[in-house]
Amino acid sequence: MKKHLLAASLVLSSFASFGAGYQLNLQGLRQLAMGGTGAATPWDISTIFYNPGGLARIKTIQAYASVLSINPGTAYGNFQGSTRSQAQSFTPFNIYVGGTVKEGSRLGLGLGIYTPFGTGIKWNDDWAGRYLVQQIDLKCVFVQPTVSYKLSEVWSVGAGFIYANGTFDLRQALPVQNGLGEDATAKLHGVGNGVGFNAGIHMKASERLSFGLTYRSQVNMDLSGGSATFNVPASLKATFPNTTFGSLLPLPQVATFGIALKPLNNERLTLALDLNYTGWNSYDSLRIDFDNHTAMLQNMHAPRHYRNTLTTRLGANYKISKVVSVMLGGAYDPTPVVNGFVSPELPDADRVVVTTGAAIKPLKRFTILAACEFVSSLKRIGSYNYSNFAGTYWTQAITPGVAVYYNF
Amino acid sequence: MKKIYIIGALACLFSACKPSVNVTVPPTAGDATFTSYLAIGNSLTAGYADNSLYVTGQLNSYPQRLFEQFATIGDRGAKGKFYQPLLTGDMGYPGPRKVVGLVGSCLGDTSLGAIDLPYFAASSEDAKAYVSDGPNHQINNIGVPGIRIADYAVPTYGNLNPYAKRFYHDLTTTPLEELQFRVNNVHPTFVTIWLGANDVLGFATGGGQGDGSGNALPIFGPLYASDAVTPTAVFKRYYDTVVAMAISVGARGALINIPDITAIPFFTTIPSNGLYISRQSLADSLNRAYGNSKDFAFKLGYNQFIVKDHLGHIRQSVPGELILLTTPLDSITCAAWGSYRAIPEQYVITTEELQQIRSATTRFNEIIANAATRNNLALVDMYSYMGTLQSGIVYNGIKYNTSYISGSAFSLDGVHLTPRGYAIVANKIIESINAKYHSTITAIDVNKYNGILFP
Numbered sequence: 001m002k003k004h005l006l007a008a009s010l011v012l013s014s015f016a017s018f019g020a021g022y023q024l025n026l027q028g029l030r031q032l033a034m035g036g037t038g039a040a041t042p043w044d045i046s047t048i049f050y051n052p053g054g055l056a057r058i059k060t061i062q063a064y065a066s067v068l069s070i071n072p073g074t075a076y077g078n079f080q081g082s083t084r085s086q087a088q089s090f091t092p093f094n095i096y097v098g099g100t101v102k103e104g105s106r107l108g109l110g111l112g113i114y115t116p117f118g119t120g121i122k123w124n125d126d127w128a129g130r131y132l133v134q135q136i137d138l139k140c141v142f143v144q145p146t147v148s149y150k151l152s153e154v155w156s157v158g159a160g161f162i163y164a165n166g167t168f169d170l171r172q173a174l175p176v177q178n179g180l181g182e183d184a185t186a187k188l189h190g191v192g193n194g195v196g197f198n199a200g201i202h203m204k205a206s207e208r209l210s211f212g213l214t215y216r217s218q219v220n221m222d223l224s225g226g227s228a229t230f231n232v233p234a235s236l237k238a239t240f241p242n243t244t245f246g247s248l249l250p251l252p253q254v255a256t257f258g259i260a261l262k263p264l265n266n267e268r269l270t271l272a273l274d275l276n277y278t279g280w281n282s283y284d285s286l287r288i289d290f291d292n293h294t295a296m297l298q299n300m301h302a303p304r305h306y307r308n309t310l311t312t313r314l315g316a317n318y319k320i321s322k323v324v325s326v327m328l329g330g331a332y333d334p335t336p337v338v339n340g341f342v343s344p345e346l347p348d349a350d351r352v353v354v355t356t357g358a359a360i361k362p363l364k365r366f367t368i369l370a371a372c373e374f375v376s377s378l379k380r381i382g383s384y385n386y387s388n389f390a391g392t393y394w395t396q397a398i399t400p401g402v403a404v405y406y407n408f
Numbered sequence: 409m410k411k412i413y414i415i416g417a418l419a420c421l422f423s424a425c426k427p428s429v430n431v432t433v434p435p436t437a438g439d440a441t442f443t444s445y446l447a448i449g450n451s452l453t454a455g456y457a458d459n460s461l462y463v464t465g466q467l468n469s470y471p472q473r474l475f476e477q478f479a480t481i482g483d484r485g486a487k488g489k490f491y492q493p494l495l496t497g498d499m500g501y502p503g504p505r506k507v508v509g510l511v512g513s514c515l516g517d518t519s520l521g522a523i524d525l526p527y528f529a530a531s532s533e534d535a536k537a538y539v540s541d542g543p544n545h546q547i548n549n550i551g552v553p554g555i556r557i558a559d560y561a562v563p564t565y566g567n568l569n570p571y572a573k574r575f576y577h578d579l580t581t582t583p584l585e586e587l588q589f590r591v592n593n594v595h596p597t598f599v600t601i602w603l604g605a606n607d608v609l610g611f612a613t614g615g616g617q618g619d620g621s622g623n624a625l626p627i628f629g630p631l632y633a634s635d636a637v638t639p640t641a642v643f644k645r646y647y648d649t650v651v652a653m654a655i656s657v658g659a660r661g662a663l664i665n666i667p668d669i670t671a672i673p674f675f676t677t678i679p680s681n682g683l684y685i686s687r688q689s690l691a692d693s694l695n696r697a698y699g700n701s702k703d704f705a706f707k708l709g710y711n712q713f714i715v716k717d718h719l720g721h722i723r724q725s726v727p728g729e730l731i732l733l734t735t736p737l738d739s740i741t742c743a744a745w746g747s748y749r750a751i752p753e754q755y756v757i758t759t760e761e762l763q764q765i766r767s768a769t770t771r772f773n774e775i776i777a778n779a780a781t782r783n784n785l786a787l788v789d790m791y792s793y794m795g796t797l798q799s800g801i802v803y804n805g806i807k808y809n810t811s812y813i814s815g816s817a818f819s820l821d822g823v824h825l826t827p828r829g830y831a832i833v834a835n836k837i838i839e840s841i842n843a844k845y846h847s848t849i850t851a852i853d854v855n856k857y858n859g860i861l862f863p
Contacts, residue, residue: 077429080853084426128853131805175806175816181858233862235508235520296814379429388802394427 022119022138022346023252023278025331026068026373027094027112029403033357033371034315035329037272039212039258042202043317044367044405045096048112048146051212051258052158053200055148056108058099061408066369067093068401074121074347078128078391086122092139094403098146108148108158116142116216117166117251119346130173130183132387133345140166140221140251144198159199164219164251167191168226170345174240178233188245188288190226194219196251208267212258212274218282219251228290236296243292253279268320272329274313280306280336303386306336315355322361327371329355335380342382347393349380369403435477437484438847440660445478445486446548446596447471448587448654449664451824452833453551453602454571455492458507458522459821460500461553461571466492468827468857471549471600473834477849478598492549493538493575497531502570504528506820508813508862514742520862522813522820538575546594547575550587556606557772558638560584560646561630584646587653599654599661600837602790604647604776607638608768609669609823615732615754616718616761622768637768644775651779662786662841665773667794670730670765673812674822675757678731683711683746697748713746715756722750730757733812733822786844788837797832803854808832816859827857 028046031038038047042054045062070090076083098110117140125134141164148158168190173183200214224246232240258274288300315329331353342348357371375397383390447453447469454461455469466472469492478486495501504525511521540547553571565586566572566579573579576586611618618624618635627633632642655661669675683706685691691706698704698714704724705711712725725731735755739745745752757765773791780787797817800809808829809815812822817829825833831854838849 073426075427075429077431079432079850081432082428082430084428128804128855131855175859177858177861179861179863181861235510235863376427381431386802387805389804392429392431394429396427 022117023254024070024092024116024118026070026092026399026401027114027116029066029357029369029371029401030317030327030359031315032373032401033327033329033355033369034272034317035274035313035331035353035355036311037258037260037274037313037315037329039200039214039256039274040202040210040260040272041212041258041270045098045110046094046112046114048096048098048110048144048160049094049114049116049198051200051202051214051256052146052148052160052198053156053202053212053214055098055110055146055158056100056106056150056156057202057204058108058110059103061099062097062405063408064096064403064405065094066401066403067091068399070397070399072121072395072397074393074395076123076127076129076344076347076391076393080128083124083127086124088120088122090118090120092118106150108146108150110146110148112142112144112146112160114142114144116140121344121346123344125173128391129344129389131175132343132384132389133170133172134185135169135171136345137169138166140164142219146198154204156202156204157200158202159197162196162198162217162219164194164196164221165191166193166221168221168223168249174230174232176232176236184230184232184236184240186240187229187231188226189229190223190245190247192221192223192226192249194221194251208262210260212256212260214254214256214258216254218253218279221249221251223247223249239294239296241292241294241297243290243297245291246289247287249286250282252282268318270317272313272315272317274315276309276311276313278309278311278336281308282306283336303341305338305341307338309334309336324361325359327355327357327359329353331355335377337382340383340385342380342393343384343387344389344391344393347380347382347395349377349382349393349395351375351377351395365407367405369405371401371403373397373399375399432850433848435481435485435850436848437481438842438845440841440845440847441484441597442478442481442486443484444595444597445471445475445490446590446594446599446654446659447474447551448599448650449551449602450555450606451551451553452605453549453600454553455549455551455830456553457819457821457824457826458500458505459819459824460503460505461495462498462500462505463495464498465505465827466494466549468830469549469551470830470834470837471551473831473852474600474837475548477834477838477852480850481847484597489542490548491540491542491546493540493547495531496533499528499531499534500525501534502530508820508860514738537573540575544593547590548594550575550590551602552583554606555583555603556610556632556638557604557643557646557650558607558630558632560587560650563629584649584653587650591653591657595657596654596659596661599659600664601651601654601661602664603650604643604666604772605669607643607772608666608765610634611637611768612669612757612761612765613674613732613734613823615752616757616764617754620761620764620768622764622771637764638772640768640771640775643772647772647775648779651783651785655783655785660785660845662788662837662844663776663780664788664837665776665791666769667790668769670757670762671794671798671810672823673810673815673818674733675730676810677733677812677822678735678737679710680725680727680729680731681710681712682731682740683713685709685711694747713740714748714750715746715758716750716753717756717758718753718761720753725756726759728762729759730762731755732757786840788840790833790836793836801832803832806855806859813860820860826859828854828859831857
């Protein structure tokens with residue numbers, strides 16, 4: 001009879017998940033500096049990401065490496081006060097190798113290792129939303145062997161197989177307190193993988209006008225076998241047993257259409273426009289299925305109901321000389337998170353992106369790129385109704401990066 | 409508009425990406441004045457919790473929370489300190505508070521439950537009279553655990569109630585005279601009054617053994633039996649007097665009505681159909697024991713407990729009847745209470761008694777509502793809000809409801825609240841005050857305070 005004492009489930013309030021902005025658009029530094037455009041121009045071997053169809057147009061074998069430093073900050077405020085996420089840095093990297101197998105060949109081969117998804121936020125442990133999330137971290141790396149073929153001077157096509165590997169970490173407070181009033185915590189750690197593909201068509205309509213059309217498939221990250229660790233008062237150890245869990249996370253499909261134009265007769269200026277249509281609506285809900293259940297520890301099902309988004313990107317590249325180019329760009333990136341589902345593990349909002357960068361070619365075969373992206377979300381008054389958590393959010397991020405590549 | 413964000417994004421370069429949002433708005437007093445606040449009430453007002461009064465409970469009382477919010481108002485906000493008749497520690501006064509601990513059962517197993525504080529030792533400091541060190545020795549929270557509206561005319565009340573005894577300025581007076589003294593002393597500009605629950609709760613927690621008719625007679629002078637429902641006329645006379653006295657120096661305020669006490673965990677935790685039969689032979693045996701009467705039916709699964717009702721009849725309970733949280737569970741588990749033996753009547757609220765509780769609550773709440781209307785005071789409908797809490801509210805990721813322990817809002821006695829529960833109540837009061845007086849007092853961050861603490 002005493003069992004009824006704790007019979008009602010103290011359901012974990014809301015296992016937070018990744019928000020919208022977990023898509024990263026930092027896979028090539030020149031493209032980044034041009035507002036994230038790149039489907040219509042195979043600037044370098046990073047076209048393996050931006051448009052596999054452009055790979056056959058890379059005239060030599062090229063090796064490319066870049067690293068970036070994302071420095072985000074998110075502010076939260078409600079009627080009771082305000083706070084800011086703790087300072088963190090993330091350093092995604094990208095490596096590409098490939099090109100045409102020999103000079104004049106129509107066949108391009110390459111391998112890309114890049115970071116298309118990732119996010120993280122760390123709030124103060126005692127903040128108002130601690131029962132939703134204290135810290136979250138998602139890192140995802142895609143490995144993509146790619147084949148491309150130049151059908152004609154106008155058309156080329158390409159496709160790559162994607163093997164995805166990622167890690168997922170989440171920490172949140174649980175609404176049970178020890179004798180000192182300290183919250184219990186839940187930590188989830190998962191490693192997952194998935195497969196997909198990336199394909200593209202490149203059309204060089206003329207020396208001054210080209211088009212790109214690409215499609216990257218959805219990748220479902222299987223996080224089965226993840227570990228859930230509960231730090232709870234001693235008397236509740238049996239009710240919150242450490243256990244394994246499974247979850248499936250969709251990394252959404254993206255279709256991109258791009259145009260590149262060289263409006264000046266000297267062909268020094270390139271203007272680019274990319275439109276990304278991202279299939280976020282596959283992220284309908286987050287399920288965490290624990291392998292061990294108790295009255296208090298039940299599977300989690302948190303609705304997300306993301307919507308598809310259309311991102312508009314504009315960029316310009318100006319070739320000052322054979323050695324130096326400068327880039328400028330911008331984007332408007334609408335959020336997939338609909339009203340009522342704005343939660344603090346990634347409180348997404350429509351974002352404005354401004355980018356700039358430069359390329360220097362000190363040696364004939366060697367290029368150095370530097371770029372910087374500034375992102376600001378629009379201030380958003382948002383609520384996550386499932387957990388009845390609301391507030392005003394504002395996110396900014398600065399992301400500098402460098403890349404080098406070498407033509408063999 | 410977009411330009412602002414482009415500039416904002418670039419500014420990030422120089423400010424190291426530290427955006428900030430501030431959406432707080434300065435709270436305002438509206439038509440009321442909160443400079444001097446007096447809280448009048450019973451145990452819920454005193455901050456009673458876990459079956460006792462202790463200083464941490466007092467410091468988490470809803471009047472304390474309200475005062476803190478009133479103090480954030482610039483113009484006509486609360487000033488100075490909020491004086492409560494604080495105890496010296498957390499032992500519990502006069503008896504031990506309850507804590508979560510391991511409870512052994514008659515079967516030899518143990519489970520988590522509420523136990524008396526194991527290291528309890530009555531504090532002689534706590535038994536001493538409390539003297540406020542505030543201006544005029546003022547006390548802003550005069551909530552007295554146990555006090556009923558019916559008690560307000562009882563002389564020497566300070567000698568009858570150990571909580572009143574600690575701070576009543578004169579132990580020979582009635583609570584009404586004490587109230588008059590406190591009103592003249594504090595000169596409240598704003599009062600909250602949460603009284604009346606005990607005028608029906610005593611009957612209910614006594615298992616409905618007293619006079620629930622609403623026509624009880626006093627047992628000694630003006631004093632009514634602790635397990636009787638206060639007569640309606642008596643309730644009206646003294647409730648109206650208390651309100652008139654409380655606002656006599658021009659205060660505005662809020663009257664909080666009586667919650668639906670039958671929805672609190674004290675009555676809802678043990679279900680009346682808690683008799684679980686796992687074998688047919690047991691069901692057959694029970695049916696035989698009751699002479700295979702058609703009035704008794706035992707089957708596999710959950711069955712209605714056998715109870716003794718107020719007429720002394722032994723019968724099977726009917727759905728909706730309530731079994732008190734204080735029922736000794738070992739007697740059910742090992743002494744066949746509820747099956748071969750009846751659960752004694754003092755642990756059972758029968759349908760008829762339930763009706764008496766509900767109709768008394770309705771009558772009293774009408775009196776409270778009329779007093780609010782007549783005196784143009786805010787009415788806090790805690791009765792309806794209990795219904796909302798019963799189905800559960802989610803606050804910043806935590807689900808609160810009226811479940812015992814797991815619901816986080818009710819303390820271990822199943823009647824009074826946790827600090828989080830008191831903060832939820834304070835928010836409901838703030839909502840009603842804001843609606844009535846056009847004030848904009850900020851709601852409290854409920855999760856800042858403690859719920860149930862586990863060892």
